[in-house]
Amino acid sequence: MKTWIAILASSTALFAASCKKGDDAGNAKMTEGKGAAKAEPTTGPVSLSASGSTFQKAFQEVAMDSFMKSHPDIKLTYGGGGSGKGRQDLADMVVDFAGSDSKFKDEDKAKIKGGDILYFPVVLGAVTVSYNVDGADKLNLSPDTLAKIFQGDITKWNDPAIVADNKDAKLPADAIVVAHRADGSGTTDIFTKYLDAASGGAWKLKSGSTVDWPKNTQAGQGNGGVAQIVSSTKGAIGYVDLSDAKAAKLHYANIKNKNGKFIEPTSESTSAAGEGIDVKDDLTFSAVDAKGDAAYPIAGQSWIIVYAKQADPKKGAALKQYLTYLLGDAQKDLPGLDFAPLPKSLQDKAVAQLAKIQ
Amino acid sequence: MTGKPDLRGKGQLADKAFGGLAVGAAALVLLILALIAVTMTNRARPVLGHMGLDFFTSSTWSEHDNIFGALPFIWGTVYTAVIAVTLAVPVSLGVALFITQIAPVWLKRPLVYLIDLLAVVPSVVFGLWGVLMLAPHLNRSFLTAGIILAIMIVPIITSLAREVIETTAQADKEAAYALGATRWEMIMAAVIPHSKGGLVGAVMLGLGRAMGETIAAALVIGSSAQIALSPFKSGDSMPAVIANQWGEASDLQKSALIGLAVTLFVMTIVVNLIANRIVQRSMQKSRGA
Numbered sequence: 260m261k262t263w264i265a266i267l268a269s270s271t272a273l274f275a276a277s278c279k280k281g282d283d284a285g286n287a288k289m290t291e292g293k294g295a296a297k298a299e300p301t302t303g304p305v306s307l308s309a310s311g312s313t314f315q316k317a318f319q320e321v322a323m324d325s326f327m328k329s330h331p332d333i334k335l336t337y338g339g340g341g342s343g344k345g346r347q348d349l350a351d352m353v354v355d356f357a358g359s360d361s362k363f364k365d366e367d368k369a370k371i372k373g374g375d376i377l378y379f380p381v382v383l384g385a386v387t388v389s390y391n392v393d394g395a396d397k398l399n400l401s402p403d404t405l406a407k408i409f410q411g412d413i414t415k416w417n418d419p420a421i422v423a424d425n426k427d428a429k430l431p432a433d434a435i436v437v438a439h440r441a442d443g444s445g446t447t448d449i450f451t452k453y454l455d456a457a458s459g460g461a462w463k464l465k466s467g468s469t470v471d472w473p474k475n476t477q478a479g480q481g482n483g484g485v486a487q488i489v490s491s492t493k494g495a496i497g498y499v500d501l502s503d504a505k506a507a508k509l510h511y512a513n514i515k516n517k518n519g520k521f522i523e524p525t526s527e528s529t530s531a532a533g534e535g536i537d538v539k540d541d542l543t544f545s546a547v548d549a550k551g552d553a554a555y556p557i558a559g560q561s562w563i564i565v566y567a568k569q570a571d572p573k574k575g576a577a578l579k580q581y582l583t584y585l586l587g588d589a590q591k592d593l594p595g596l597d598f599a600p601l602p603k604s605l606q607d608k609a610v611a612q613l614a615k616i617q
Numbered sequence: 618m619t620g621k622p623d624l625r626g627k628g629q630l631a632d633k634a635f636g637g638l639a640v641g642a643a644a645l646v647l648l649i650l651a652l653i654a655v656t657m658t659n660r661a662r663p664v665l666g667h668m669g670l671d672f673f674t675s676s677t678w679s680e681h682d683n684i685f686g687a688l689p690f691i692w693g694t695v696y697t698a699v700i701a702v703t704l705a706v707p708v709s710l711g712v713a714l715f716i717t718q719i720a721p722v723w724l725k726r727p728l729v730y731l732i733d734l735l736a737v738v739p740s741v742v743f744g745l746w747g748v749l750m751l752a753p754h755l756n757r758s759f760l761t762a763g764i765i766l767a768i769m770i771v772p773i774i775t776s777l778a779r780e781v782i783e784t785t786a787q788a789d790k791e792a793a794y795a796l797g798a799t800r801w802e803m804i805m806a807a808v809i810p811h812s813k814g815g816l817v818g819a820v821m822l823g824l825g826r827a828m829g830e831t832i833a834a835a836l837v838i839g840s841s842a843q844i845a846l847s848p849f850k851s852g853d854s855m856p857a858v859i860a861n862q863w864g865e866a867s868d869l870q871k872s873a874l875i876g877l878a879v880t881l882f883v884m885t886i887v888v889n890l891i892a893n894r895i896v897q898r899s900m901q902k903s904r905g906a
Contacts, residue, residue, distance in 0.1 A: 341864030441840035443865030
């Protein structure tokens with residue numbers, strides 16, 4: 260539902276942008292008058308605004324809350340609106356940093372107004388395959404079966420392909436009802452990227468924040484909307500992020516990972532996925548279909564994107580402090596929110612990159 | 618003359634000021650409308666350049682392949698609106714006739730209030746009700762969207778129909794009764810012929826409202842880009858697609874969504890213009906009679 264608000268918000272953002280310019284000018288004058296001689300630019304109140312990924316919004320809210328308690332001079336706000344909106348707002352320099360579940364697309368890079376950007380991974384999260392089937396409290400699914408279910412090739416719960424991975428379960432002959440997102444979504448992007456990568460060519464619908472689902476499927480708004488369809492429809496299966504799946508008390512499947520193990524989505528197994536991925540120099544990566552015995556394969560990630568050159572040194576310093584907190588102490592809050600902390604290796608790389616913010 | 622203040626000069630000034638204000642307000646509305654049309658069309662240009670006229674005729678909508686065809690959504694918009702009107706017209710007409718011709722006087726006011734009350738319920742409430750109550754039985758489909766939209770346009774059609782019907786001359790009705798007509802025959806012979814134009818206009822306004830409804834449609838229509846005749850299949854409508862996909866849309870996709878908005882804008886304006894025209898003409902006719 261947040262995307263609807265985004266339409267409104269993007270128009271108000273224009274307003275905010277014009278107002279903010281005046282504000283910044285005022286702030287700049289204040290620092291000149293007061294502390295031109297002082298070396299540390301962090302004195303005096305400073306406010307940072309951000310928008311973007313709804314995936315990491317719950318984390319941002321908790322982290323900002325406790326950060327602002329210990330740093331009363333720094334005011335932080337994170338408006339959701341979706342990763343696309345976050346990247347757009349950052350490119351237009353309407354916000355100070357953006358949350359995004361995916362990189363800037365190549366064709367959009369020319370529109371980034373503020374110079375070089377840096378990606379800081381801050382959180383990993385699992386996307387569950389939740390289902391509503393009588394007699395199957397536990398379910399094992401392998402990627403090619405999953406692909407065939409979601410594109411409508413497998414239509415019954417007692418299909419031999421499903422039974423082969425679940426010898427002990429009593430699967431009924433019920434029809435499978437596929438539930439997916441109605442709104443463009445990073446969760447859809449993660450899930451379809453996973454199927455594309457892991458199903459060995461079985462997946463034909465490609466990947467993206469929206470894909471052309473089979474026509475007899477059901478669509479819901481947001482993770483909550485898909486969870487609602489799954490919980491209220493016999494025979495339903497859908498992809499839902501871990502915290503919403505838990506909140507709706509759904510059953511979710513163990514998914515066969517690259518090493519052939521069936522893994523339950525948990526905070527630990529998602530962090531384990533972070534260990535088994537190839538991270539590029541700019542700290543971008545895809546956490547799906549990771550290597551490692553303990554890795555849950557349908558894992559997503561979310562970044563904070565910032566400009567390397569900060570025009571306002573006060574803001575830059577505040578941003579660095581907040582990112583340090585996000586990559587450090589705040590990681591401990593993640594399991595409680597049903598997210599997964601970054602593995603140590605990735606955390607170190609991200610902290611090292613902080614030096615590039617100027 | 619001496620005791621009374623001379624109001625004439627001041628009055629002229631006030632007249633001029635008020636005239637200017639009124640013209641300004643009217644012009645402002647037109648200007649805003651024109652600006653919306655210009656900026657939207659401008660921002661829709663990339664997709665029209667990319668897709669050409671295929672934008673209106675292709676039935677493929679793929680973010681991944683950068684192919685954006687609006688036809689399934691145009692179909693969904695028109696189809697759900699037609700379902701809505703088909704369901705709403707008998708109800709609205711029945712209610713309007715009941716209120717004006719049959720209901721005892723003490724019941725009229727409360728009934729009118731009740732129907733008008735339907736119009737102030739936020740559309741998202743209807744949408745959520747549809748998700749929770751209708752979707753489990755009818756799936757999220759053209760029909761579910763049509764039913765929800767029908768409920769939303771009943772008050773519009775009813776109140777317009779009621780006003781039109783009430784202008785039927787008492788003499789016409791009494792003449793019908795005098796000829797031995799039953800109430801049904803009177804309605805068919807005197808009320809309906811008199812109000813026909815106005816009723817068609819009322820229905821068209823309802824149609825325009827149904828085509829533009831966003832949130833309720835987005836919640837219950839099923840979000841599937843397909844052209845299907847079966848009302849039980851899921852589909853998608855232009856406003857619903859815009860609402861659902863905007864947040865995560867890439868640049869060209871955004872342009873395509875704005876292209877949908879322009880298409881919808883033009884379609885609703887045309888429907889409303891035709892409706893207004895019909896209503897006005899029938900008003901003139903009934904005044905002349």
